[in-house]
Amino acid sequence: MIYDIAIIGRGPAGISAALYAARGNRNCVIIAKDGGALEKAGAIENYYGLPTPLSGPELAEIGRRQALALRVEMIDAEVTGLDWAEHGFNLQCGADELQARCVIMASGAPLRRPKIDGLIELENRGVSYCAVCDGFFHRGKAVAVLGEGEYALHEAQVLLPIAEKVYLLGNGAEPPQLQHDKVERISEAVVQLLGEERLQAVRLADGREIELSGLFVASGVAGAADLARKAGAMLDADGRLVLDADGMTSEPGLFAAGDCCGGMRQVSLAVADGARAGMAALRYLREK
Ligand SMILES: Cc1cc2nc3c(=O)[nH]c(=O)nc-3n(C[C@H](O)[C@H](O)[C@H](O)COP(=O)(O)OP(=O)(O)OC[C@H]3O[C@@H](n4cnc5c(N)ncnc54)[C@H](O)[C@@H]3O)c2cc1C
Known part of the structure; x- marks a missing residue:
């Protein structure tokens, strides 16, 4: 089955987009890992x-019930990959794949970079945030994936056929489980990236140094910019999404809404963004 509209995230932006999509009589699915920022809001x-004020979780639950009342399908899963396809897009959700004609990314504020000496300086010089985009530059060489969750596992699986060796660096946590003779799992914290012009090695807290051609940062959950880049959408020089007035990326049919677009993080703005992207997605499908 191909969904008309797949929405990543069930925060205010994702739910608001779904209300418009569902009332436009399109079959619509929301895929979300958790309740997003409202879960933490008082x-x-x-x-x-x-x-009278509502707690963040109470407001999130009202939104969720409103979308369910309009028969929006909800899937609890993490989206780890997004590819362009003939019909629109394929979304990887762990071992499963979903298909949709268009996608609205409402995945909340992007994660911060881990604080590691040398990381920022070596970005795009061996340090990458997208295995699909940059893995090929390291064919036949040693690479590492920094992260502990589903997204890190996905990035490692992309790199396995390309690289000679794949280190899974948990950076103080247990790295994901992946059985393969090319894989080495290390939970020790990473304290420094070494290299002048390009990344050459990482230094671990126990003093060990591991020589690397590439380091793929995949801590936490894939943000909208990570997913958009995988699908071929443009980012600006600071790595932010490039969006038109409707919230559409440079990839036709791929939209973004809410905190993932940057700017002020407020429920009201996320709801407005979601409404705009939902309506724009309906228009896009109609015109197609
Ligand atoms: C402590 C705190 C207090 C706040 N107080 C206020 C306030 O008083 N007033 C106000 O207006 N705003 C407040 N905010 C901000 C407000 O909560 C956010 O602006 C709003 O929730 C943003 O909505 P969103 O839909 O863009 O993102 P979010 O609500 O963050 O939702 C993101 C969704 O995307 C999902 N997701 C992300 N990545 C993936 C992935 N790869 N796969 C699957 N799902 C994914 C998440 O699970 C989640 O469902 C507060 C925020 C915090 C943290």
Whole structure:
């Protein structure tokens, strides 16, 4: 089955987009890993229609119930990959794959980079955030994936056929499980990246140094920019999504809404973004 609209995220932006998509009579699915930023928010009192404040989780639950009432399908999963396809897009959710004609990324604020000496200086000089995009530059060489979750596992699987050796660096946590003779799992913290012009090695907390051609940062969950890049959409020089007035990326049919677009992080703005992207996705499908 091919969904008309797949929405990544069930925060205010994703739910708002789904309300428009569903009322436009399109089959729509929301894929979300958790409740997003509202799960951490205490009292929300600056959003329209709340004479008495609601807690973040209460507001999130109301939104979720509203989407379910409009028969929006919801899947609890993490999206780890996004590819362009003839019909639109393929979304990887762990071992499963979903197909959709268009996608709205409403995945919340992007994760911060891990604080490791030398990381920022060596970005694009051996340090990458996308195995599909940059893995090929390291064919036949040793690479590492830095991260502990599903996304790190996905990036490692992309690199396995390309690289000679794949280190899984948990950076103080257990790295994901992956059985393969090319793989070495290391949980020791990474304290420094070494290299002048390009990345040459990582130094671990126990003093060990591991020579590397590439380091793929995949800690936490894939953000909208990571996913957009995999699907071929353009980012600006600072790695942010390039969007038109409707929230569409340079890849036709791929939209973004809410905190993942940058700017002020507020429920009201995320809801407005979601509505705009939902309506734009309907228009896109109609015109197609
Ligand atoms: C502590 C705190 C207090 C706040 N207080 C206020 C306030 O008082 N007023 C106000 O207006 N705003 C407040 N905010 C901000 C507000 O919560 C956010 O602006 C809003 O939730 C953004 O909505 P969103 O839909 O863009 O992202 P989010 O609500 O963060 O939702 C992101 C969704 O994407 C999902 N997701 C992300 N990556 C993936 C992936 N790879 N695969 C699957 N799912 C994924 C997440 O699981 C989640 O469902 C607060 C935020 C915090 C953290």
